[in-house]
Amino acid sequence: MAEVDLNYASVVFKNKHPAPEAKKEEETVYDEVKVQNETTEQTADTNAGLLPDKKTIGRLRHYQRLACCLGILCVILLLGIIAVCVFFVLSQDGDGGQLVKELKQNQTTLLTAIYDLKKVRDKLSSDIEILKRNNDSLNLQLGNLILNFTVSEIKVANLTAQNQQLRNNFTEQITNMETNWINLNVSRAQWSVDAYCPDVNKETQCRPCQNGWELNEASCYAYNNPDLAKRKTWEEAREDCRGKGSDLAVAHNQQQKDAISGYSKGSNGYWIGLRVEDGRWKWIDGSELADNSWIGDPTVGHCAISFQSKGWESVSCGEKQQWICQKSAFSV
Missing domain, CATH: 3.10.100.10 (Mannose-Binding Protein A, subunit A)
Structure with a gap:
């Protein structure tokens, strides 16, 4: 593609018949006029009749942009065709096909793992719900146990007081029994004396056996x-x-x-x-x-x-x- 030199010039149009009230000449400046010229030397007399107008300049710009877009599309299409060909070749023969198969297998494995992980996640969610319910039940049981323990402490305190009262009563009964036992021994001793040593004619005579023995x-x-x-x-x-x-x-x-x-x-x-x-x-x-x-x-x-x-x-x-x-x- 040939290079295009863009030269920009300022064009001045002079009015040969100015209005009487205007003392200065009107000047109209047009910038960015595109001209195709291989020489750098231009003069006003030789180029005055060759400069393009505004409409021609716009068309030139439009064609230039269209050419650039078409070129870019061609490059993109070429790259796509090359990529498809490479993929096709790799998928058919050699290590590329094996790589694609391995990728597919890995994809299947990953999908299976993802499915298993989802099931594990669902199972864990279910277990968490069960654990929450069990925790609530255990908290309720703990509350009941604490209540029962408090009631048991009250009962133990009452039983301790009753036990102390029973011990006091038992100690008193033992004391009374000991006293009665002493009295009984005294009575038995006296009975033995009376049985083995009867008073005969106001004289006490002791014998080894009672009467009838x-x-x-x-x-x-x-x-x-x-x-x-x-x-x-x-x-x-x-x-x-x-x-x-x-x-x-x-x-x-x-x-x-x-x-x-x-x-x-x-x-x-x-x-x-x-x-x-x-x-x-x-x-x-x-x-x-x-x-x-x-x-x-x-x-x-x-x-x-x-x-x-x-x-x-x-x-x-x-x-x-x-x-x-x-x-x-x-x-x-």
């Missing part, structure tokens, strides 16, 4: 032989002896056995403090029978009765029999 060595024996209707089982007989401050008779040696048998009067047997426990003959004091030849083999649910002539026999503890009580003699 037989002395043998260091023990006193009471032989209870009521009528048939008033006889007792082994347990009932033992309760009767305990009520008298004694227990059923016990023999740990031959002399004690002979003493028990000697006082077993009559043809009926007498309960003694021997029964079967854990498959063995045992006395009521927890000791075992010293000589198994004194009675037959142990039978569950059996107790021993004593005869004066037949020795000892094993019978059911539920039978009604007479009984012998034993207690320590009073030491004068």
